Amino acid sequence: MVITKEKIFSFEKIYRTNLINSISGFKSASLIGTVDSDGNNNLAIFNSVIHVGANPPLLGFLMRPVSVERHTYNNIKQMRYFTINHVNENITKNAHQTSASYDKEKSEFLECGLTPEFSKNIIAPYVKESNIKIGLKFIEEQEIKSNGTIFIIGEIMEIIIPDIVLEQDGYINIQKAGTVAIGGLDGYYNTKKIARYSYAKPSDELKEL
Amino acid sequence: MVITKEKIFSFEKIYRTNLINSISGFKSASLIGTVDSDGNNNLAIFNSVIHVGANPPLLGFLMRPVSVERHTYNNIKQMRYFTINHVNENITKNAHQTSASYDKEKSEFLECGLTPEFSKNIIAPYVKESNIKIGLKFIEEQEIKSNGTIFIIGEIMEIIIPDIVLEQDGYINIQKAGTVAIGGLDGYYNTKKIARYSYAKPSDELKEL
Numbered sequence: 174m175v176i177t178k179e180k181i182f183s184f185e186k187i188y189r190t191n192l193i194n195s196i197s198g199f200k201s202a203s204l205i206g207t208v209d210s211d212g213n214n215n216l217a218i219f220n221s222v223i224h225v226g227a228n229p230p231l232l233g234f235l236m237r238p239v240s241v242e243r244h245t246y247n248n249i250k251q252m253r254y255f256t257i258n259h260v261n262e263n264i265t266k267n268a269h270q271t272s273a274s275y276d277k278e279k280s281e282f283l284e285c286g287l288t289p290e291f292s293k294n295i296i297a298p299y300v301k302e303s304n305i306k307i308g309l310k311f312i313e314e315q316e317i318k319s320n321g322t323i324f325i326i327g328e329i330m331e332i333i334i335p336d337i338v339l340e341q342d343g344y345i346n347i348q349k350a351g352t353v354a355i356g357g358l359d360g361y362y363n364t365k366k367i368a369r370y371s372y373a374k375p376s377d378e379l380k381e382l
Numbered sequence: 383m384v385i386t387k388e389k390i391f392s393f394e395k396i397y398r399t400n401l402i403n404s405i406s407g408f409k410s411a412s413l414i415g416t417v418d419s420d421g422n423n424n425l426a427i428f429n430s431v432i433h434v435g436a437n438p439p440l441l442g443f444l445m446r447p448v449s450v451e452r453h454t455y456n457n458i459k460q461m462r463y464f465t466i467n468h469v470n471e472n473i474t475k476n477a478h479q480t481s482a483s484y485d486k487e488k489s490e491f492l493e494c495g496l497t498p499e500f501s502k503n504i505i506a507p508y509v510k511e512s513n514i515k516i517g518l519k520f521i522e523e524q525e526i527k528s529n530g531t532i533f534i535i536g537e538i539m540e541i542i543i544p545d546i547v548l549e550q551d552g553y554i555n556i557q558k559a560g561t562v563a564i565g566g567l568d569g570y571y572n573t574k575k576i577a578r579y580s581y582a583k584p585s586d587e588l589k590e591l
Contacts, residue, residue, distance in 0.1 A: 174548065175501070176541040181439050184552065191552035193436040196516060196541060198468055198556060199563035199573060200432065201407030223409065223430045223444060226529040227402040230390050233444070233526070235432060259407055265576055273582040284584065292384070307405060315524040317442070319535055320435040326528055332385040332405060339383065343393065343400035344566050347407060353576065354408035354563045357553050360578045364408060364563055364571035367474055371568070373482040375493065 195357035202260035202355045204268055205234070206289070206298040207248035209277070214289050214298045215244045216281035218271045220355040222257055230329040232257060232309065238321035244277055246323070253311050254296050255327060258303035261351035265361040267302070294331050304350040306333040344369075404566035411469035411564045413477055414443070415498070415507040416457030418486070423498050423507045424453045425490040427480045429564040431466055439538040441466060441518065447530035453486055455532070462520050463505050464536060467512035470560035474570040476511070503540050513559040515542040553578075 181189060200220040207215045225231035234257075239246050249255050260268040270285040282289045282298070289298035295308035309327030316323050338350045354362045390398060409429040416424045434440035443466075448455050458464050469477040479494040491498045491507070498507035504517035518536030525532050547559045563571045 174543055174545045176543070177503070178439070178537070178539045181538065181541075182437075186437075188552035189439070190436045192541075192548075192554060193439045193538070194433050195552075195554040195556060196514065196538070197431055197433040197441050198410030198412060198514075198561055199408055200410065203407060221432045222406055223432060224403050224406040225444060225526060225531060227399045228391075228395075229529070230387070230398070230402045231526075231528055232406050235434065235442075262576060266579065269579040270582050273584045275584050279584075294386070305405065305407075313526065313528050315526060315533065317434060317440075317522065317524060317533075317535060319440055319522050319537075320438070322434060324524065324526075324533055326526060328387070328528075329390065329402070329405070330387045332390075332401075334383055334385070336383045339401075343397035343404075344569070345401060345404040347404060347565055348571065352407055354571075354573055356556055356573075356575075357578075359580070360553070361576045362557065362563075362573035363576055364565075364573050366565075367471060367562065367570045367572055369566075369569045370475065370478040373479050375482045375484050375488075 191357055199354040199356060199362065202268065202353050202361065204258040204260060204271065204300050204303065205245055206256040206258060206300060207245050208252055208297050209248050210251055213278060214280045214282055215248055216271050216287065216300065217245045218268050225326055231326055232329065233324055233326045236323045236325060239323065249311050249325065252296055255309055255311065256295060256297045256299045257307040257309060258300035259305035259347065259350065259352040261304055262353055262363055263351065264302050265353060269359065292331065292333065299333065304335055305347060305352060400566055408563040408565060408571065411477065411562050411570065413467040413469060413480065413509050413512065414454055415465040415467060415509060416454050417461055417506050418457050419460055422487060423489045423491055424457055425480050425496065425509065426454045427477050434535055440535055441538065442533055442535045445532045445534060448532065458520050458534065461505055464518055464520065465504060465506045465508045466516040466518060467509035468514035468556065468559065468561040470513055471562055471572055472560065473511050474562060478568065501540065501542065513544055514556060514561060
């Protein structure tokens with residue numbers, strides 16, 4: 174089946190949203206924790222967190238246009254720190270519920286059955302129920318002109334993980350941590366490792382496949 | 383275990399690269415196909431493709447700094463079209479092998495045992511062995527100042543998928559298509575659906591969890 178651009182534009186909104194959100198492949202499932210200057214904790218699910226660089230250690234994620242009020246964006250700009258917490262199999266329903274529109278005064282932690290947790294280094298709240306927690310400092314934003322979304326970049330200040338998931342070569346076994354992947358806007362998946370391959374060099378090995 | 387920023391900087395390069403590449407969560411596994419003005423096909427694996435917007439339909443991905451020669455980047459800038467092809471379970475080894483440094487004249491298709499395929503709408507090559515194929519037109523790039531990486535945005539011109547993976551509400555069942563997820567730089571995972579949730583609205587339902 175070939176779906177052309179013209180066909181995509183002809184679909185009704187929800188159908189098109191489902192289609193285009195699922196075509197990008199599997200995505201990370203992260204709860205981003207922030208706090209405002211009054212001490213109100215905020216938590217929201219994102220599926221766009223990606224690796225930006227290892228030295229310095231940077232992660233980035235995409236936010237929707239800030240034409241409507243965005244608590245996460247405002248809090249990050251104001252307080253400069255945020256946390257990224259992996260969603261695991263035990264909290265997919267709670268995590269998905271953070272995508273509801275709560276008033277600024279309401280904490281998604283309380284409303285969605287999750288627990289804020291703090292370290293001495295980062296003012297923003299972590300999610301206690303998450304197994305992989307990352308504390309970041311905001312360092313850059315780039316607006317995507319095509320649709321007004323904003324790519325936010327943070328520098329990793331600390332990583333909090335169970336000892337058991339860290340492998341000898343530095344690889345974090347996120348499957349063992351129960352981390353899930355997202356398909357589309359609302360599909361949650363657990364994973365099973367197929368393989369880890371070595372650093373690829375040119376060779377004739379695969380020509381016979 | 384808490385790993386501070388200072389500790390991260392103290393790790394040797396490969397250890398740090400493994401750590402930071404795996405901490406972002408699961409990532410999409412995509413082969414990006416391009417062609418140069420001499421007709422040389424190029425194929426490279428990327429794990430940073432994300433959804434940018436549904437209307438217009440946009441995808442984006444992050445490229446490493448262009449201080450060294452980047453065939454994918456140069457081809458996209460020159461020819462304006464590229465393809466994104468999902469990596470599935472049958473071609474993870476071939477896909478990973480495209481990350482080796484081949485000379486510009488060598489086609490990663492031939493070297494890695496994959497087959498170029500063309501549609502009448504897009505000049506860039508698709509991967510025949512991929513089940514989910516997307517043809518895009520380059521529309522924007524944004525440089526991340528913090529480390530010189532470049533976020534490339536393309537508009538979807540066509541989607542080529544098996545009829546069987548398209549569900550009634552527009553959701554593409556990428557698990558059924560065999561699409562894999564990536565952990566770190568070199569870990570490939572298949573997936574199993576846990577749940578799809580409905581659009582979240584504020585409610586008291588989860589307070590009791």
